[in-house]
Amino acid sequence: MRYWLLKLLLVLSVGVAVPSFSGSLVVAWGANEFGECEIPATISGDAVAIKVGYYFSLAMSLDGSVVAWGRNDHGQCDVPASISNNTVAISCGSDHSMALLSDGSVVAWGLNSSGQCDVPASISNNAVAISGGLGHSAALLSDGSVVAWGLNSSGQCDVPDSITNAIAVASGNRHNVALCSDGNVVAWGRDDGQLDIPSSISNNAVMIGAGGNHNLALLSDESVVAWGWNQNGQLNIPQSVTSNAAAIGADGSSSWVVSLDERVIAWGINDNDQLDIPLSASSNVNAISINASHGLALVPDNDGDSMPDVWEINYGLNPFFNDAMGDVDFDGIVNLDEYAYGINPWKTDSDADGELDADEIAMGFNPADPHSRLNLRGVCDNNYQLTFMTITGKTFYLESRDSLVSGEWIERVGLKGTGTEINLIDPFMTSNRFYRVKVIN
Ligand SMILES: [Ca+2]
Ligand SMILES: [Ca+2]
Ligand SMILES: [Ca+2]
Ligand SMILES: [Ca+2]
Known part of the structure; x- marks a missing residue:
């Protein structure tokens, strides 16, 4: 009863849409040059997949719809109406976006300089997974074969004939890597070391990831191997990753692992703060994607109050009760806004710079940054x-x-x-x- 009263109050007082109860939130961090970290309000609580492009973002909702935002110089955020609500998977390259539809067909849009959006007719309705590279695209078909199209400058679209039993495909800048059903890994295209499959994989891979010029594989013993380009330390697996990996990923010059105890561990380049993962995405994520510009995570929000579970638990709020409009420190900033500003809901001067959170917000300064203040x-x-x-x-x-x-x-x-x-x-x-x-x- 208390909840419904609060819900009614929400609608009446602020006129915002009350978040749904399906329980997930998209969290973004890193570069925000094109608004790629500003999550559209239309994705409220029902995102089921996310993917970062180069300065743009993609999210797929439970109803099969897709939303894209951020850099749109090539129409990569202009989601075609034709995909309607039929999407089952999303991917993207640096400047183009892709959707796998429920009928097994593939749609691609955005930069088409090398034909990366010209989906081959041979795919027909047989795709089961998709992957976008720098100027090319790839799809895994239901018969275990892989098709690649677009830029072929390094042979990235010349899929080896030997691949007949693939169960996953990942695309780097100018290369692809496929995981086969026997635990074997095959890579083709540009070779800066990313084609040299480590012998330690030895038919034991269960998951693959492709960065710009490097690859990651998760092995059946929950260890991780990385190979290829290491200019930004993307191959330097942290010591905390020791046979405790549950999932892996790679993109750009970044790599990450989700550990068995649900922590997120990321390494590689951090030139856009893309490795500065916020508290709410530091553990217990449903999905995570990081590349050269920014990061996105899909995180649980059990009570649908638009504050992630991890954030609520960390600050002693109730992850099973909508307390978005509460104000535990009585500073006039409701809990939901404290979360949105990245500040402490229990502190009235979160960044301890001597100026109150409420004053900083009113003046347009950043209440989470002690270097951002009026300083009169x-x-x-x-x-x-x-x-x-x-x-x-x-x-x-x-x-x-x-x-x-x-x-x-x-x-x-x-x-x-x-x-x-x-x-x-x-x-x-x-x-x-x-x-x-x-x-x-
Ligand atoms: Ca919540
Ligand atoms: Ca709550
Ligand atoms: Ca407050
Ligand atoms: Ca302050």
């Missing part, structure tokens, strides 16, 4: 100099009055924010003068 300070010499940080797109007004408790605030100067710190000098300072900064959107 004054120096009194012959006149008074005020220094403070500005934000691009906001307008800042400096006001003063001669008494702290009474009198009218007089506007001294207004200026457009530049994203940098500015100095203002008040030449009319009297013996007592009080200042405030007003920020307008």
Whole structure:
């Protein structure tokens, strides 16, 4: 009963859609240059698959629909209406997207510079898995064969005849790797070492992953092997990964493992903070995908309040009760917004920079970053100099009055924010003068 009251309150007071109860959330981190980390509201609680492209994101929902967002310079986010609600799997390359439909057909869209979106007629309705590379695409067919199309600069589309019993395919930048039903792994295309299958695999592989120029395999003893290019340490499997892997993945120059105890361990390049996995995606993920630009994870949200289970448990909130509109630290920021801003729901100054979360949010600063703050300070010499940080797109007004408790605030100067710190000098300072900064959107 309490829940329904809260639900009603939600609808009436803020007019937002109440999250469904199917129980998963998409979490994003890393580069956000094209909005690739801004999860569309239309994916509320029912995503079942995610995939990162190069500065764009894909998600498939329980109803078989697909949403794409982020970089769209080649139409890679323009999901064709023809796929309707029939998708059963998604994949993408650097600049194109792919969907496997329930009838076994494949649809591809986005950059088609090398024919990577021209799905061969020979696939017909026989595909069971799909994979996107840099300028090529691949599909696993129901008879255990693999088809690859698009850019063939390194022979990445020349699938070896020996592959007749594949059960998985993964695409790198210019190579592909296939897992066969006998635990064998085959790779073809460009060779920076990624075609040299380690002898330790020896028919024991159960899962494969392909990065840009490297591969990962999970073996039946729950150990992991990596081979190929190691320019960014993508082959340097952390010591914490010791026969305790439940799942693996690779993309770009990144590699990751989900351990048997459900922790996420990732390594390789971190130039876009793509390895800075947020707390809510650090364990107990349903799916995870990381590449050269960013990361996405699908995480459980049992009570459908849009706050991940792991985050709620970490902060002592209830993962089985919708407490999104609660405000445990009474700072006016509801729990759901505390989660969205990446701050501590129990602290009123989460980043301990001396400025309250609520004030920082109101002014447009980042309440989770101690380097992002107004930082208003004054120096009194012959006149008074005020220094403070500005934000691009906001307008800042400096006001003063001669008494702290009474009198009218007089506007001294207004200026457009530049994203940098500015100095203002008040030449009319009297013996007592009080200042405030007003920020307008
Ligand atoms: Ca929740
Ligand atoms: Ca909750
Ligand atoms: Ca709060
Ligand atoms: Ca603060």
